[in-house]
Amino acid sequence: MSRDRAYHHGDLRAALIAASFELLAEGGLRRFSVAAVARRLGVSSAAPYRHFPDRDHLLSAVSGAAATDLRAAILEAAVAAGPPAPDGPGATDPVAAGSAPAGPAAAAAADRLAAVAGAYFRYVVATGAGFHVIYAPELYAVADENRREQTRALMDTLLDLATATDVPSYRQAVPLVEAIIAVAHGYTSLFADGFFARGGPQAVETVAVRATEAARALIRAEHRP
Amino acid sequence: MSRDRAYHHGDLRAALIAASFELLAEGGLRRFSVAAVARRLGVSSAAPYRHFPDRDHLLSAVSGAAATDLRAAILEAAVAAGPPAPDGPGATDPVAAGSAPAGPAAAAAADRLAAVAGAYFRYVVATGAGFHVIYAPELYAVADENRREQTRALMDTLLDLATATDVPSYRQAVPLVEAIIAVAHGYTSLFADGFFARGGPQAVETVAVRATEAARALIRAEHRP
DNA sequence: GTCTATACTGCGATAGAC
DNA sequence: GTCTATCGCAGTATAGAC
Numbered sequence: 022m023s024r025d026r027a028y029h030h031g032d033l034r035a036a037l038i039a040a041s042f043e044l045l046a047e048g049g050l051r052r053f054s055v056a057a058v059a060r061r062l063g064v065s066s067a068a069p070y071r072h073f074p075d076r077d078h079l080l081s082a083v084s085g086a087a088a089t090d091l092r093a094a095i096l097e098a099a100v101a102a103g104p105p106a107p108d109g110p111g112a113t114d115p116v117a118a119g120s121a122p123a124g125p126a127a128a129a130a131a132d133r134l135a136a137v138a139g140a141y142f143r144y145v146v147a148t149g150a151g152f153h154v155i156y157a158p159e160l161y162a163v164a165d166e167n168r169r170e171q172t173r174a175l176m177d178t179l180l181d182l183a184t185a186t187d188v189p190s191y192r193q194a195v196p197l198v199e200a201i202i203a204v205a206h207g208y209t210s211l212f213a214d215g216f217f218a219r220g221g222p223q224a225v226e227t228v229a230v231r232a233t234e235a236a237r238a239l240i241r242a243e244h245r246p
Numbered sequence: 247m248s249r250d251r252a253y254h255h256g257d258l259r260a261a262l263i264a265a266s267f268e269l270l271a272e273g274g275l276r277r278f279s280v281a282a283v284a285r286r287l288g289v290s291s292a293a294p295y296r297h298f299p300d301r302d303h304l305l306s307a308v309s310g311a312a313a314t315d316l317r318a319a320i321l322e323a324a325v326a327a328g329p330p331a332p333d334g335p336g337a338t339d340p341v342a343a344g345s346a347p348a349g350p351a352a353a354a355a356a357d358r359l360a361a362v363a364g365a366y367f368r369y370v371v372a373t374g375a376g377f378h379v380i381y382a383p384e385l386y387a388v389a390d391e392n393r394r395e396q397t398r399a400l401m402d403t404l405l406d407l408a409t410a411t412d413v414p415s416y417r418q419a420v421p422l423v424e425a426i427i428a429v430a431h432g433y434t435s436l437f438a439d440g441f442f443a444r445g446g447p448q449a450v451e452t453v454a455v456r457a458t459e460a461a462r463a464l465i466r467a468e469h470r471p
Numbered sequence: 472g473t474c475t476a477t478a479c480t481g482c483g484a485t486a487g488a489c
Numbered sequence: 490g491t492c493t494a495t496c497g498c499a500g501t502a503t504a505g506a507c
Contacts, residue, residue, distance in 0.1 A: 033490080051276075056482055065492055067485080072490095076483070158440050199436070200460050204425075207432025211424070215383050235425050235464055242463030258472080281500055293473055295502065 034072040036062055041083045045149030049213060050157070055079060081160050085168035087150035091141070092175045098140035099133040099182060106130065106185060127187040131240045134182045134197075138205035138236035139229045145209045146225055152206055187244060200239045208232040259297040259307075261287055266308045270374030274438060275382070280304060306385050310393035312375035316366070317400045323365035324358040324407060331355065331410060352412040356465045359407045359422075363430035363461035364454045370434045371450055377431055412469060425464045433457040 040061045044053050055076050059066045073079040099105070106126055145151035155172060179202070183194040208228055211217065217224050265286045269278050280301050284291045298304040324330070331351055370376035380397060404427070408419040433453055436442065442449050 054482060055484090066482085067493085068491055070484070152436065152441070153439055156439055156441060161440070196456065199442075200429075200456070203432030203436055203457075204429045204460065204464075205432070206435055207428030207430070210378065210431055210435055211428055214378055214381055215386070216377070216381060217424075231421060231425070232428075234467075235429065238464050238467030239429075239460055242459075242466065279500060280502090290474055291500085292475085292503080296472060301501070 033062070033064065033068065037069055037072060037079060038082055038086055041079065042086075042148050042150060045083070045154060046147065047149070049149055050154060053080070077159055077163050078165070080154070080157065081163040081165040081168050083150065084155045084157065084160055085165060085171045087148065088155050088168065088171035088175045090148070091144050091150070091155070092171070092178050094144045095137050095140045095175075095178060095182075098136040102132045102136035103129040105133070127244075130182070130185040130187070131237065131244075134186055134201065134240055135233050135237040137179065137182060138201055138208075139233035141202070141205040142209050142212070142229045142232045143225065145206075146212060146229075149213075151209055152202065153210075186240060193243065197240065197243050200243075201236045204235045204239060205232050208235070258287070258289065258293065262294055262297060262304060263307055263311055266304065267311075267373055267375060270308070270379060271372065272374070274374055275379060278305070302384055302388050303390065305379070305382065306388040306390040306393050308375065309380045309382065309385055310390060310396045312373065312380050313393065313396035313400045315373070316369050316375070316380070317396070317403050319369045320362050320365045320400075320403060320407075323361040327357045327361035328354040330358070352469075355407070355410040355412070356462065356469075359411055359426065359465055360458050360462040362404065362407060363426055363433075364458035366427070366430040367434050367437070367454045367457045368450070370431075371437060371454075374438075376434055377427065378435075411465060418468070422465065422468050425468075426461050429460045429464060430457050433460070 040058045055069050056066045179198045183197045265283045280294050281291045404423045408422045
């Protein structure tokens with residue numbers, strides 16, 4: 022997310038990615054184009070093709086960067102929502118040492134997972150780079166090792182946060198994560214389309230809180246079906 | 247949703263709308279264009295402009311038709327989920343005659359509202375015309391009375407279904423509807439982007455059920471905060 | 472009411488000069 | 490590594506023939 026504007030004889034590759042984020046934030050995927058990115062940086066429309074073979078490879082680099090940044094934002098929000106369990110979020114053992122199945126540790130884990138929805142909403146509203154960009158269908162054919170790693174790390178982080186709640190098995194963590202992402206992405210998408218326009222400038226925070234609360238409800242339901 | 251293919255010297259206007267739905271179902275908004283619609287119908291690229299002044303007016307007509315059809319699908323699903331209350335879904339009085347605040351009538355109303363999410367998911371997967379089309383930002387400037395009426399009727403129907411649950415006030419019905427729509431739209435959007443691809447051909451029904459269950463959890467949470 | 476033909480715009484991508 | 494110049498293509502929209 023560096024924004025140095027050192028385009029001429031600087032790191033044009035990084036500048037292209039940064040400018041792509043700006044474009045996505047302003048107009049969404051609809052208005053993203055190689056030509057528009059070049060125009061924004063004041064370089065010729067041919068310049069980007071020295072760094073990326075085609076449009077999809079540039080978008081893939083953006084996707085990888087978004088996955089990295091989004092994961093960081095999610096981890097930050099999770100930590101802010103409550104301290105992680107002593108054995109870390111990677112533990113898959115459902116029987117935590119000396120704690121009841123629905124004890125305070127599980128409640129804190131639920132808070133951290135719920136915070137994911139708010140973090141997702143805030144990040145995507147600010148950057149325009151949500152799962153529709155990170156997992157854009159046109160990127161399936163692009164070979165991009167960095168993107169593969171970062172999207173994998175992002176999903177692993179989400180699954181870890183879900184597993185840390187008292188969800189019985191790893192298998193149940195997957196649909197739980199999908200539900201959290203679905204509700205967060207739904208709020209984000211409706212917001213981007215102007216659905217909550219009447220809310221005024223502080224609408225972002227209002228909706229972010231609502232997304233978090235909705236996620237909490239989904240987590241609660243998963244544990245008491 | 248008639249599909250007569252009577253384009254030459256038939257009702258081209260209706261055929262354009264029907265063909266637009268096909269395009270949206272296949273490629274989403276991204277691939278929708280006046281030229282592609284004309285091509286699909288075997289008419290010249292100029293022909294649509296005798297019926298719609300520009301692209302946005304065609305899309306607005308599609309939006310209105312989608313709102314109409316989606317509302318019908320939602321009402322059908324709601325009725326299938328359980329019989330409506332005797333005084334109909336338009337009643338806003340929170341005190342139903344002779345029933346406890348969280349009685350069986352309220353539970354049935356919750357089932358009907360939850361069914362909205364499944365109906366939305368199924369409709370949009372089949373047609374590609376969800377809220378991102380119905381409320382597309384580029385339609386704000388289009389004067390289209392039919393669309394205005396149909397979107398209004400759609401929202402009224404959703405608010406009626408939400409109010410029929412034992413939600414304390416009409417004010418609380420609005421965020422509840424928004425939450426339902428958000429989760430339904432989130433599942434739909436992720437599905438369209440290939441997020442649940444591994445599910446096979448029956449994946450549509452699986453995800454539709456999950457969207458319905460998620461909606462039910464949100465409704466439950468709204469009543470017991 | 473639909474056709475052909477056309478003007479214009481914007482994007483993706485390449486060739487070759489510097 | 491970036492430039493200018495250019496090609497090809499797709500889409501929006503209009504003019505005028507039939």
